Amino acid sequence: MRNPVRRIARTTTTLAAAGVLAGCAYNEDLGRSQFLLVDDAALAGAAEQAWGEALGAGKVSTNRAAIARVERVAKRLIEAAGLGDRPWQYVVFEDPQANAFVLPGGRIGVNTGLLALARTDDQLAAVIGHELAHSVANHAAERYSQTAATQTALQVGQAALGGRMSPQTAQAAAAFGGLGAQLGLLMPFSRRHELEADRLGVDYMARAGYRPGEALELWRTMAREGAGGRPPQFLSTHPSEATRLAELERYLASRGWLEAG
Numbered sequence: 384m385r386n387p388v389r390r391i392a393r394t395t396t397t398l399a400a401a402g403v404l405a406g407c408a409y410n411e412d413l414g415r416s417q418f419l420l421v422d423d424a425a426l427a428g429a430a431e432q433a434w435g436e437a438l439g440a441g442k443v444s445t446n447r448a449a450i451a452r453v454e455r456v457a458k459r460l461i462e463a464a465g466l467g468d469r470p471w472q473y474v475v476f477e478d479p480q481a482n483a484f485v486l487p488g489g490r491i492g493v494n495t496g497l498l499a500l501a502r503t504d505d506q507l508a509a510v511i512g513h514e515l516a517h518s519v520a521n522h523a524a525e526r527y528s529q530t531a532a533t534q535t536a537l538q539v540g541q542a543a544l545g546g547r548m549s550p551q552t553a554q555a556a557a558a559f560g561g562l563g564a565q566l567g568l569l570m571p572f573s574r575r576h577e578l579e580a581d582r583l584g585v586d587y588m589a590r591a592g593y594r595p596g597e598a599l600e601l602w603r604t605m606a607r608e609g610a611g612g613r614p615p616q617f618l619s620t621h622p623s624e625a626t627r628l629a630e631l632e633r634y635l636a637s638r639g640w641l642e643a644g
């Protein structure tokens with residue numbers, strides 16, 4: 384498998400193997416609490432491994448113009464998202480599939496296929512902003528936690544009460560290896576997560592000085608390509624059904640960003 388994102392899915396098994404902490408955390412960017420079973424250290428470990436595998440599996444581009452474009456756009460969005468206080472790495476993968484990803488810990492990967500699809504920097508900003516939003520919002524960890532919690536509600540409860548993982552919980556966590564992979568970054572995000580990422584993403588775009596209305600244009604282009612029988616890889620993990628686009632359009636209009644776009 385040459386797709387780095389697909390590889391990343393496997394490494395989420397390390398989330399299951401890593402220390403499990405149950406807790407509700409308030410996410411300021413989302414304005415809501417999240418139930419998270421994985422702590423930052425476990426997430427960072429999984430991201431580290433995923434990044435290594437992505438670099439090993441993909442063909443890293445040396446195209447200076449392409450790398451500079453990604454860096455130029457991503458840096459503005461990172462500042463807008465309040466994440467400029469840490470070092471970031473930007474890599475372009477020689478891959479015709481339109482896709483991009485952001486990993487916790489400051490890593491951004493963009494395929495050449497997406498750079499071709501996103502005709503303007505505003506449109507590239509739409510995808511990177513959306514991916515940054517998923518990362519800021521801890522969506523992968525939340526999805527993993529929710530599913531794991533329903534599977535092991537009892538054990539997790541015991542672990543939370545006791546402050547330590549019971550042998551049963553440890554066993555259950557280990558058993559999640561396979562499930563963890565299925566729940567990895569390859570899994571489609573829920574409608575709620577997509578809407579949150581769409582809104583946060585265009586917020587970042589506006590703050591960074593990009594035209595948020597171009598996000599709609601980019602997702603429509605993707606949807607059109609999908610209708611043509613060659614769905615961009617991005618769509619397999621980020622469903623772009625009509626309702627999602629309609630919701631985004633409503634949000635853009637409510638912020639007065641459609642006319643400006």
Ligand SMILES: [Zn+2]
Binds near residue numbers: 517580620
């Ligand atoms: Zn998404």
